[in-house]
Amino acid sequence: MYWMTLLGTIMLFFGGDWLVAGASWVARRYGVSKLVVGLTLVAFGTSAPELAVSVYSVLKGEPDIAVGNVVGSNIVNILLVLGASALVHPIQVGSSLLRSDLPFLMVVSLLSFFLAFDGSIGRFEGLFLFLLLVGYLFRLFYKASKLGEVSEVIDLDEIDEAEVGSDESAIKEISKLIGGVVILIVGSKFFIDGATQMAHNFGVSDAVIGLSVVALGTSLPEVAASVVAAFRGQSAIALGNVIGSNIFNLLAVMGITSMISKVGVEVSSEILTQDFPLMILITALCFPLLITGNIVSRVEGGFLLLSYGVYLAYIFGFIAIG
Numbered sequence: 001m002y003w004m005t006l007l008g009t010i011m012l013f014f015g016g017d018w019l020v021a022g023a024s025w026v027a028r029r030y031g032v033s034k035l036v037v038g039l040t041l042v043a044f045g046t047s048a049p050e051l052a053v054s055v056y057s058v059l060k061g062e063p064d065i066a067v068g069n070v071v072g073s074n075i076v077n078i079l080l081v082l083g084a085s086a087l088v089h090p091i092q093v094g095s096s097l098l099r100s101d102l103p104f105l106m107v108v109s110l111l112s113f114f115l116a117f118d119g120s121i122g123r124f125e126g127l128f129l130f131l132l133l134v135g136y137l138f139r140l141f142y143k144a145s146k147l148g149e150v151s152e153v154i155d156l157d158e159i160d161e162a163e164v165g166s167d168e169s170a171i172k173e174i175s176k177l178i179g180g181v182v183i184l185i186v187g188s189k190f191f192i193d194g195a196t197q198m199a200h201n202f203g204v205s206d207a208v209i210g211l212s213v214v215a216l217g218t219s220l221p222e223v224a225a226s227v228v229a230a231f232r233g234q235s236a237i238a239l240g241n242v243i244g245s246n247i248f249n250l251l252a253v254m255g256i257t258s259m260i261s262k263v264g265v266e267v268s269s270e271i272l273t274q275d276f277p278l279m280i281l282i283t284a285l286c287f288p289l290l291i292t293g294n295i296v297s298r299v300e301g302g303f304l305l306l307s308y309g310v311y312l313a314y315i316f317g318f319i320a321i322g
Contacts, residue, residue: 004194008220011187015180015224022177029170035094036140038229038240039101039247045181046221046241047073047248052185053214054257063266065214067116070254071275072215073222074109074246078282079308081222081245085230085238086301092235093294100143101243102286104136105250109283112250113276116267126258126265133251180225187220212315219245239296246283278311 050073057066085091108129115125222245229238258265267276289300 004190008187008190008194008217011183011190015183015187015221018176018180018183022173022175022180025173025177029173034234034236035097035240038237039140039244040137041177042225042229042237042241043222043244044248044252045177046225047245047253048181048185049189049217049221050219050245050249051253051256052189053217054253055260058257058261058265063261064268064271066257067254067265067267067271068275069214070249071271071279072212073219073249074279075275075282075311076215076219076308077222077242077245077249078286079304079311080216081219081226082239082242082286082296083301083304083308084223085226085235085242086296087298087305088227088301089230089233089235090298091230091239091296091301093239093290093296094236095294096143097239097243098290098294101240101247102290105243105247106280106283106287108132108247108250109280112254113272113280116272116276119269119272120264120266121254121258122264123259123261126255129251129255130259133248133255136247136251185221212312275315282307 050069054066054069057063057069082091111132112121112129115121115129121129222241226238226241229235229241254265289296289304
């Protein structure tokens with residue numbers, strides 16, 4: 001089990017590097033805002049493990065792992081992914097993210113909690129969540145194409161048309177993009193399998209495994225992609241990945257897992273009363289962090305990482321014992 005965890009970690013590093021490189025090329029080649037690329041291509045690519053694990057868990061009859069994975073991953077994305085990225089390099093915050101994407105994430109976080117308040121998210125409620133994602137994507141690309149968001153994040157003078165526009169370059173970079181996603185998914189599976197076996201050996205419950213081990217494992221692609229992006233100075237991709245992944249988790253992962261189950265997905269009282277509200281509180285924390293100076297500093301990144309350590313100590317020290 002240890003070799004699986006180690007191999008998964010190595011694959012996540014290389015997969016994240018390839019994914020960011022390919023996504024950056026797409027932004028340059030098609031003149032799309034790097035924020036939009038981070039919110040879509042990178043975010044959805046790195047969230048593929050969450051979708052796969054949650055669907056698999058529901059089909060196996062383990063809804064606690066499926067729901068705990070979504071809620072826990074959103075907590076991990078903000079505290080660990082954003083924190084680690086800011087620690088590597090301060091994250092610059094674009095105005096469009098503050099005006100629309102972050103408020104939208106807050107709304108869907110509250111909405112998902114409201115839908116789950118009766119103890120489950122039904123099939124039609126899951127369909128509603130998924131349709132919200134479709135509408136969000138339509139609005140995002142419409143706004144990017146009509147309102148000139150390209151200039152907000154991309155310097156068109158830096159584009160080398162000969163390099164970016166060649167067929168050879170296109171094949172190479174698109175292969176990196178796709179290969180990066182595949183390696184991230186496979187690497188996260190190795191990590192999850194190894195870590196879950198170790199957790200089970202210590203008698204940890206499914207709810208705690210979903211909120212911690214599985215949530216961390218499926219969020220490792222986000223960690224890898226965002227940290228690599230921050231290291232390369234691509235703060236728009238790093239931040240867009242965090243916000244976009246959380247939106248995708250709530251609307252696509254939660255929506256699809258609810259739709260494929262005949263009775264929807266049950267939400268345990270433990271997750272509903274403790275972890276869902278905590279996820280909403282941490283999402284709300286993003287507003288003061290991102291608004292102050294339009295930057296997430298290294299100090300703030302350190303605070304987020306410390307908060308994640310406290311969160312892990314809480315769920316293992318209290319929930320696991322209970």
